[in-house]
Amino acid sequence: MKFSSKKPLTTLDSPARMKKRGLRGIGCLIVATVSLVIFTSACAEGTYPLDYFYEMHYQPSFESQEPPRLMPAPGAVPITGREVPLPTNMSWEEIDSLHNPYSGENVGMGAQLFAINCAVCHGTAGKGDGKVLKTMVEDYGHELNLSKNVNLSILFALPDGRLFTTITNRDLRPDADMTRPRVMPQFEKLLTAEERWMLVNYIKTLRP
Template identity: 30%
Template sequence: MNPAFKRLIIAGLVLLIAVVVIEMFAYDVFKISWVTFMEIQPAFQPMVQPLPVATDALPVEGAAYNQLVGVPSNPVPSDATSTARGAELFSLNCAVCHGKSGKGDGPVASHLKNKPYDLTSFPIQSFTDGGIFFIISTGVPGKMPALNENLTVRERWDVVNFVRTLK
């Protein structure tokens, strides 16, 4: 065989192997966690609870989480607009567990180990608006999910105003 041709084949093979190895990195067959500047900072991973807000910080939407300020008072008047919005948000976010009319008889209630509360009567109706707001925001660990990511602050107050109409 012509030695030049032989060298060409060897060079071709070497090139092919190099490309395969590089592609293995490109397609994550070998994973390398490259250092990037985005990574060198405090961050939380998907599906992980957001970092707690500093105790001396006030969120722009009002005292939604601040433990120092205490339970916030309801800034949203309970008018027809608010309760109508609240009713719709309640049917989307709460009714699966608490039932359409808040009696704690939603379609998934029978499958839950901890039964959702009847929101229409004592003790829930004796809570302050801010108390109900906090429960919606933070949930009840292991029993009810925190809905702060599903509902904006304003939407939570609309739900609170609607829950008040259930009694």
């Protein structure tokens, strides 16, 4: 009769029991490691003794008081949705050649924009009888740089680009007097280019 030298498997030494012991040992090792890391981090100094998210603290975005970055190349196209500003010191030919991409469109919206932004000075019909401008002239003796009345026959002969440039920023005109105070705001900072073209389309309808 042959006898095996191996001990018979008992319930305590079954494969399932041994696997459970192994998993328990791994779990204990993980808990011990995490506890050790937390304990040692409490002994460190500084704002972030333990960087849980290292990439969030040190990323190549910007640093405080860093020198200015390089300016975009001339003619670069913005990708942030911002409007490309008109170049300074434009000639009359360049101003008059500006194309109106919304010619004759959205006159109703232009009327609303005029009532909100322009009527306080130019009046609801564009006759220069707005309350604000009337007070400035009569009570404070303000001298107008340009005609307050937008309802002029000469106005309708002007190209759309000249009206658009005047609404956008009067300083772009080649004969602009930089020494005189400005009353009309730069609508480049207040309205989008599309809204300014809508104003042009509406002003063209204010015929005598």
